[in-house]
Amino acid sequence: MQIEVVTIGDELLLGFTIDTNAAHLARELASRGVAIVRRTTCGDSASEIASAVRDALDRSGAVITTGGLGPTSDDLTKESIAAIFGRAMRLDDGIVDNLQARWKARGWPGELPKANYQQAMIPEGCDILVNNHGSAPGIWLEDDRGRWVAMLPGVPREMRGMLADALLPRIEQRLTGTPLVIRSRTLRTSGIAESALADLLGPLAKAPFGLSLAYLPGVAGVDLRLTARNLSAGDADALLGQGAEAIRAQVGTVIYGEGNDDLAAIVLSEMRARGLTLALAESCTGGLLGQRITAVPGSSDVLLGGVVAYANEVKVSHLAVRPETLAAHGAVSEATAGEMALGAQKRFKASAALSVTGVAGPGGGTPEKPVGMVCFGLALGDTVKTFSANLYGDRPEIRERAAQAALNALRRALAKHS
Amino acid sequence: MQIEVVTIGDELLLGFTIDTNAAHLARELASRGVAIVRRTTCGDSASEIASAVRDALDRSGAVITTGGLGPTSDDLTKESIAAIFGRAMRLDDGIVDNLQARWKARGWPGELPKANYQQAMIPEGCDILVNNHGSAPGIWLEDDRGRWVAMLPGVPREMRGMLADALLPRIEQRLTGTPLVIRSRTLRTSGIAESALADLLGPLAKAPFGLSLAYLPGVAGVDLRLTARNLSAGDADALLGQGAEAIRAQVGTVIYGEGNDDLAAIVLSEMRARGLTLALAESCTGGLLGQRITAVPGSSDVLLGGVVAYANEVKVSHLAVRPETLAAHGAVSEATAGEMALGAQKRFKASAALSVTGVAGPGGGTPEKPVGMVCFGLALGDTVKTFSANLYGDRPEIRERAAQAALNALRRALAKHS
Numbered sequence: 001m002q003i004e005v006v007t008i009g010d011e012l013l014l015g016f017t018i019d020t021n022a023a024h025l026a027r028e029l030a031s032r033g034v035a036i037v038r039r040t041t042c043g044d045s046a047s048e049i050a051s052a053v054r055d056a057l058d059r060s061g062a063v064i065t066t067g068g069l070g071p072t073s074d075d076l077t078k079e080s081i082a083a084i085f086g087r088a089m090r091l092d093d094g095i096v097d098n099l100q101a102r103w104k105a106r107g108w109p110g111e112l113p114k115a116n117y118q119q120a121m122i123p124e125g126c127d128i129l130v131n132n133h134g135s136a137p138g139i140w141l142e143d144d145r146g147r148w149v150a151m152l153p154g155v156p157r158e159m160r161g162m163l164a165d166a167l168l169p170r171i172e173q174r175l176t177g178t179p180l181v182i183r184s185r186t187l188r189t190s191g192i193a194e195s196a197l198a199d200l201l202g203p204l205a206k207a208p209f210g211l212s213l214a215y216l217p218g219v220a221g222v223d224l225r226l227t228a229r230n231l232s233a234g235d236a237d238a239l240l241g242q243g244a245e246a247i248r249a250q251v252g253t254v255i256y257g258e259g260n261d262d263l264a265a266i267v268l269s270e271m272r273a274r275g276l277t278l279a280l281a282e283s284c285t286g287g288l289l290g291q292r293i294t295a296v297p298g299s300s301d302v303l304l305g306g307v308v309a310y311a312n313e314v315k316v317s318h319l320a321v322r323p324e325t326l327a328a329h330g331a332v333s334e335a336t337a338g339e340m341a342l343g344a345q346k347r348f349k350a351s352a353a354l355s356v357t358g359v360a361g362p363g364g365g366t367p368e369k370p371v372g373m374v375c376f377g378l379a380l381g382d383t384v385k386t387f388s389a390n391l392y393g394d395r396p397e398i399r400e401r402a403a404q405a406a407l408n409a410l411r412r413a414l415a416k417h418s
Numbered sequence: 419m420q421i422e423v424v425t426i427g428d429e430l431l432l433g434f435t436i437d438t439n440a441a442h443l444a445r446e447l448a449s450r451g452v453a454i455v456r457r458t459t460c461g462d463s464a465s466e467i468a469s470a471v472r473d474a475l476d477r478s479g480a481v482i483t484t485g486g487l488g489p490t491s492d493d494l495t496k497e498s499i500a501a502i503f504g505r506a507m508r509l510d511d512g513i514v515d516n517l518q519a520r521w522k523a524r525g526w527p528g529e530l531p532k533a534n535y536q537q538a539m540i541p542e543g544c545d546i547l548v549n550n551h552g553s554a555p556g557i558w559l560e561d562d563r564g565r566w567v568a569m570l571p572g573v574p575r576e577m578r579g580m581l582a583d584a585l586l587p588r589i590e591q592r593l594t595g596t597p598l599v600i601r602s603r604t605l606r607t608s609g610i611a612e613s614a615l616a617d618l619l620g621p622l623a624k625a626p627f628g629l630s631l632a633y634l635p636g637v638a639g640v641d642l643r644l645t646a647r648n649l650s651a652g653d654a655d656a657l658l659g660q661g662a663e664a665i666r667a668q669v670g671t672v673i674y675g676e677g678n679d680d681l682a683a684i685v686l687s688e689m690r691a692r693g694l695t696l697a698l699a700e701s702c703t704g705g706l707l708g709q710r711i712t713a714v715p716g717s718s719d720v721l722l723g724g725v726v727a728y729a730n731e732v733k734v735s736h737l738a739v740r741p742e743t744l745a746a747h748g749a750v751s752e753a754t755a756g757e758m759a760l761g762a763q764k765r766f767k768a769s770a771a772l773s774v775t776g777v778a779g780p781g782g783g784t785p786e787k788p789v790g791m792v793c794f795g796l797a798l799g800d801t802v803k804t805f806s807a808n809l810y811g812d813r814p815e816i817r818e819r820a821a822q823a824a825l826n827a828l829r830r831a832l833a834k835h836s
Contacts, residue, residue: 011440225434
């Protein structure tokens with residue numbers, strides 16, 4: 001099955017809104033063996049909508065639209081597409097009842113505004129796609145040759161809900177034989193450069209098991225995305241499993257997780273399992289490391305607290321860094337980082353402590369300590385380890401990379417410490 | 419002038435990459451009076467590219483493409499479009515020289531790989547669009563009827579650079595008469611709900627001066643976007659200026675900035691101007707407030723440091739919160755927030771201190787202190803003020819809203835403190 005997507009809205013066409021619906025639709029459909037062959041975006045104009053949808057229908061026979069189902073005068077999707085199918089519009093009493101019930105349930109004053117009745121106007125002979133996350137119902141319209149258009153709302157949360165609840169089951173019913181799918185699996189690495197990772201992968205670096213392999217470098221590290229194409233769902237999943245296993249066996253502990261796994265959450269659950277507690281001492285990251293860790297629900301049973309020690313006096317007064325250390329080595333040094341970690345571990349009475357001090361830029365770099373130089377300390381039990389890294393990017397990227405490097409050091413130390 | 423955009427790439431069509439180029443192109447062109455009337459996305463297939471570009475050219479006579487200019491076998495944009503214009507491809511020696519010079523300048527080993535020569539293949543009779551940010555040159559191809567296609571790279575940084583350096587000047591030359599533009603201006607508010615803002619705006623709430631007014635609520639607050647359409651650039655800017663001035667006069671200090679202004683940067687520059695210093699005491703935000711502030715370059719002359727006090731013992735030991743206060747009022751209370759702020763101000767010897775303690779969820783809520791309840795303390799000079807708010811959203815949203823509310827309280831206090 002081949003589908004085209006038409007996304008509708010002046011906001012999209014004018015660039016005020018970035019279209020995230022299209023990517024979500026594509027991934028969900030491709031993983032079920034339905035290819036999107038073209039995507040078109042047009043504005044809130046009846047003639048543009050009709051022209052774009054008619055062209056797509058002529059080419060592919062199956063079209064999903066998003067947007068233009070709301071209650072205002074620039075919501076023209078249903079009428080424009082009904083006209084292509086030669087269908088009149090009618091008021092649906094069931095939808096009116098629903099809208100009125102929603103209005104009352106929310107405790108809004110007065111009666112349902114007249115404008116909302118437009119949401120209850122639907123083309124003759126259509127099916128309604130249920131919306132469990134908002135007021136605008138979706139529409140399925142089909143002609144006697146089996147050509148169809150499914151109209152989804154533009155609000156991403158409503159679109160995603162209706163796709164899962166109402167549209168995907170309907171599309172899956174129509175798939176005949178064994179659909180050939182496109183599916184992906186992503187392994188996440190940290191602390192290794194793209195080229196070093198390719199070297200480490202050796203013969204797996206290119207197209208392992210016939211899967212395509214993409215290297216996706218980001219501030220969290222290099223993600224490895226394996227993709228299987230034009231296979232049955234079962235074969236695709238099996239091949240992705242083999243590929244992932246072979247890569248894990250080859251590169252080992254540089255992989256910290258899969259998919260959307262977050263390194264902070266992984267480190268936290270490892271520490272929780274061992275009953276360990278954590279304290280932080282941050283200079284150049286300025287709270288970012290704490291923010292990453294406390295973004296994980298339930299982090300309070302591991303993280304005791306932290307100090308943002310931006311000024312040198314604060315490093316001395318709150319983390320017991322010795323003034324002589326600062327004088328001899330500077331704030332950005334492994335010596336200072338080590339004392340920061342020790343100080344945090346002691347003052348918070350934590351089993352482990354992480355420290356970060358570096359030059360995040362754009363100013364403050366010197367030939368000896370350039371922008372991107374960051375020093376780390378890790379106190380764990382009775383030992384303190386320090387290391388440093390030259391990180392690249394602009395200020396936000398250097399800070400993100402520094403927080404990730406600190407978390408990764410803790411992850412690797414925990415693995416050895418077991 | 420009307421233009422269509424064709425974005426090219428399997429990654430876009432499969433949803434692995436979200437298309438941000440299209441929105442950037444649209445905004446840049448609309449502000450110069452050029453409307454994008456349709457956008458099409460197709461995969462890396464020669465026939466799909468040719469079909470999509472030919473359709474767009476037939477409809478609109480002017481097309482901008484992005485993507486498919488790289489050195490690999492799936493980069494097919496130039497050949498596919500040259501075929502529409504009936505042009506052969508030729509190797510351009512100037513581009514080869516450039517690519518070789520780039521290769522050497524980077525210190526990469528060996529000779530320029532053969533694959534890169536594909537980037538030097540261009541259609542006969544085209545103009546080259548210079549790329550100051552990467553290796554792939556852009557292409558301008560025009561027929562004898564004045565119909566044209568401009569091909570830009572897909573990498574956003576390169577696309578944006580080439581658009582500004584090479585394509586926009588060329589398009590501006592072709593605009594005749596006084597182009598009618600679409601331009602926007604955005605005022606940023608904090609600490610006021612959308613509906614209260616509309617009430618406060620009174621008669622300005624709808625289409626002030628004939629401008630359209632959009633309410634854009636987000637975690638930073640409600641942005642007010644004024645848009646002028648179908649006016650000359652001068653008239654649009656003048657009307658936007660009048661609208662912005664009238665709204666500022668009407669709603670006053672709820673507006674903290676314009677465009678992409680960041681509240682943390684605004685507060686920092688205000689404090690810097692007065693020679694004030696700042697300390698932080700964070701519980702539920704866990705470092706996010708520090709991260710927001712230290713994200714601003716040069717923040718170290720204002721921010722001395724902060725404490726992430728997640729555990730109650732840390733609130734006592736590091737911020738001098740009294741155990742009796744915690745016992746009587748709990749960690750999430752204005753009494754505790756006030757003592758946290760005072761403790762931070764004193765221990766860091768700062769002129770001002772901000773504290774945040776709340777229930778970020780998803781767990782930890784009670785009927786008296788539900789998820790989203792957040793208490794704040796602000797110590798400034800000799801006074802301490804506390805307040806609390808019921809914030810909504812999921813855990814990340816509640817934390818973002820809390821950090822913004824704390825910064826906004828400081829901004830408003832500074833305005834009164836002058």
